[in-house]
Amino acid sequence: MEVASSARSLPLPLLKKRPRSYLIGASGLGLLPAVLAFGIAVLWPAIAIFQRSLEANPLADPSLVHRPWDNYAKLFSEPLYLDAMIRTLRVSVICTVASILISLAIVVGLTAYRRKEVSSIWIFALIAPILSGPIIIALGWIGLFVNDGIGFMVVNAVRALFGFPEGRVLDTEVAMTIGTIHFVVPFAVLTLYPVARAVPRELLDVSLTLGVRPVATLWRVFLPMCRSGLIAASIIALAMALSAFVNAQFLGGERNLVLTTLVSQLINTFNPTMAAAASAVLVVLGLALVAAYGRILARLEARRT
Amino acid sequence: MRQRGWTSWRILRALSLFIGYGFVLGPVLPVVYNAFNASPIFPAPFEGLTLEWFRSVVTSEQYMSGAIVSIEVGIGATALALVIGVCAAFAVVRGPAWIRGGAATSLLMGPIVIPQIVIGLAILEAASQLSFRLGLAGLIIAHAVFVSPFIIRVVAGALEVQGSNLESAAMVLGSRRTAVLFTLTLPMLRPAIVASAVFAFTLSFVNVPLSLFLSPSNLRPLPIVIYQEMINTRTPVLAAVSILLAFVLLLATGLAEKVFRVRILQ
Numbered sequence: 001m002e003v004a005s006s007a008r009s010l011p012l013p014l015l016k017k018r019p020r021s022y023l024i025g026a027s028g029l030g031l032l033p034a035v036l037a038f039g040i041a042v043l044w045p046a047i048a049i050f051q052r053s054l055e056a057n058p059l060a061d062p063s064l065v066h067r068p069w070d071n072y073a074k075l076f077s078e079p080l081y082l083d084a085m086i087r088t089l090r091v092s093v094i095c096t097v098a099s100i101l102i103s104l105a106i107v108v109g110l111t112a113y114r115r116k117e118v119s120s121i122w123i124f125a126l127i128a129p130i131l132s133g134p135i136i137i138a139l140g141w142i143g144l145f146v147n148d149g150i151g152f153m154v155v156n157a158v159r160a161l162f163g164f165p166e167g168r169v170l171d172t173e174v175a176m177t178i179g180t181i182h183f184v185v186p187f188a189v190l191t192l193y194p195v196a197r198a199v200p201r202e203l204l205d206v207s208l209t210l211g212v213r214p215v216a217t218l219w220r221v222f223l224p225m226c227r228s229g230l231i232a233a234s235i236i237a238l239a240m241a242l243s244a245f246v247n248a249q250f251l252g253g254e255r256n257l258v259l260t261t262l263v264s265q266l267i268n269t270f271n272p273t274m275a276a277a278a279s280a281v282l283v284v285l286g287l288a289l290v291a292a293y294g295r296i297l298a299r300l301e302a303r304r305t
Numbered sequence: 306m307r308q309r310g311w312t313s314w315r316i317l318r319a320l321s322l323f324i325g326y327g328f329v330l331g332p333v334l335p336v337v338y339n340a341f342n343a344s345p346i347f348p349a350p351f352e353g354l355t356l357e358w359f360r361s362v363v364t365s366e367q368y369m370s371g372a373i374v375s376i377e378v379g380i381g382a383t384a385l386a387l388v389i390g391v392c393a394a395f396a397v398v399r400g401p402a403w404i405r406g407g408a409a410t411s412l413l414m415g416p417i418v419i420p421q422i423v424i425g426l427a428i429l430e431a432a433s434q435l436s437f438r439l440g441l442a443g444l445i446i447a448h449a450v451f452v453s454p455f456i457i458r459v460v461a462g463a464l465e466v467q468g469s470n471l472e473s474a475a476m477v478l479g480s481r482r483t484a485v486l487f488t489l490t491l492p493m494l495r496p497a498i499v500a501s502a503v504f505a506f507t508l509s510f511v512n513v514p515l516s517l518f519l520s521p522s523n524l525r526p527l528p529i530v531i532y533q534e535m536i537n538t539r540t541p542v543l544a545a546v547s548i549l550l551a552f553v554l555l556l557a558t559g560l561a562e563k564v565f566r567v568r569i570l571q
Contacts, residue, residue: 027400030394031397033389041450042416045427109322112318128555129333144331144334182329214314215310239418243417250535260423263423276426279420
């Protein structure tokens with residue numbers, strides 16, 4: 001978040017230290033409604049769900065002794081749950097990498113070496129999937145991935161190319177991963193596009209005039225200038241991939257659970273305490289991954305400069 | 306500036322755009338095609354044009370009541386999120402340093418990092434602790450918190466760009482702070498507020514994971530109705546209803562851009 005001091009632009013030459021306090025909003029009290037809403041709708045529910053995750057399943061045999069950490073122990077020992085956690089990590093990492101590559105291709109195509117800005121219809125086409133919701137997209141992927149659909153053929157052609165056996169695509173991890181990448185790409189593009197658009201055209205011109213080829217200029221000049229956008233986009237992509245739900249539900253089927261679909265399934269099978277434990281793990285995992293990722297990127301940044 | 310390497314760059318660019326946009330828009334094709342296809346199975350080979358599926362959507366009571374619930378939730382959530390978001394935008398841009406740094410970041414990233422399905426479930430748990438029946442209020446507050454970062458981002462950006470010079474001038478000339486706020490600052494922010502409100506309404510209207518656990522059976526927003534239908538059956542009616550939903554929302558976005566003369570999609 002780059003928020004420069006707006007007081008800096010004030011023409012008040014007589015004051016050495018410019019006061020901010022007279023500006024509307026300078027007290028920071030505007031944060032109050034947001035803090036209140038977050039407390040009611042995020043913080044308190046988070047505590048409630050954590051408490052719930054320590055309880056025994058209400059349907060379980062009451063004679064059994066329940067220790068507070070039992071749900072978590074189960075989560076980290078039973079293959080079904082472990083499997084879901086490992087799959088969550090795998091899918092979200094693949095999705096982050098793939099969606100960054102795809103959105104980079106789109107953004108570079110839209111911005112690099114263009115004298116004029118592209119028409120807004122191009123951006124609209126990218127945001128259309130967000131605006132029309134996850135349902136229509138999931139339905140579309142189902143249509144593409146059913147046996148003998150276009151997506152089915154493409155995936156199996158790629159499988160054949162790498163020597164994997166052909167087979168169904170719908171209700172597999174492949175379908176789910178592709179669906180999740182699709183869900184993430186628009187958000188990555190939206191984060192990347194403003195940064196790429198702001199790269200000064202003259203820098204590319206200088207590089208070209210000095211005899212560097214367009215593709216090399218792109219790699220050596222344009223991409224390094226987009227770095228902050230790439231970092232932000234990949235963090236957003238990771239967070240979105242971890243929390244993707246609708247595509248995972250309809251494309252992965254019941255056997256390829258990730259944590260979000262596991263939570264939904266546990267609720268549907270009347271196991272609210274395990275669902276609460278899985279939710280808690282998902283939140284902690286998300287916060288930890290995003291924080292760790294941010295630190296790593298910050299360290300890389302520090303080493304470069 | 307015609308030098309070596311331009312042809313390969315042109316081909317590369319066309320190819321990357323084609324693949325990128327093909328990937329993004331590809332899934333829409335089978336939905337459109339099956340919504341007009343006469344076959345009662347989804348997906349199916351072409352058997353003739355029909356509008357039958359659209360007719361059954363418009364005459365369906367559950368879809369129409371779902372749409373009404375979605376509109377109610379969308380309006381409520383947008384209004385609440387506007388209050389939260391516009392106030393917070395002022396604090397984020399002009400507040401003390403600790404707000405401009407850490408608080409702003411966590412405010413903007415929080416609802417994105419925490420999975421929506423978890424937020425929905427957690428709100429349900431919190432309400433059940435107090436044995437409080439949620440109804441519309443739960444949906445509205447969950448959606449409002451989820452969409453408010455988008456409003457904060459857009460409004461804070463506009464506030465940053467417009468600066469404070471005009472406000473200072475007005476105050477130096479003796480205007481009162483409330484008068485400045487309501488006759489100068491907020492009117493100048495109008496494009497950003499309208500644009501982010503339309504975007505917020507749309508995001509709320511199409512949301513599934515937040516509403517999933519917060520919708521009692523008599524109060525299901527349209528996407529939840531479609532979602533639950535889709536779990537059991539796959540029919541062209543689902544294609545028709547999701548196309549109608551997308552079409553109406555995209556049309557509304559376009560109209561809002563024209564009527565309010567704003568750019569919703571920066």
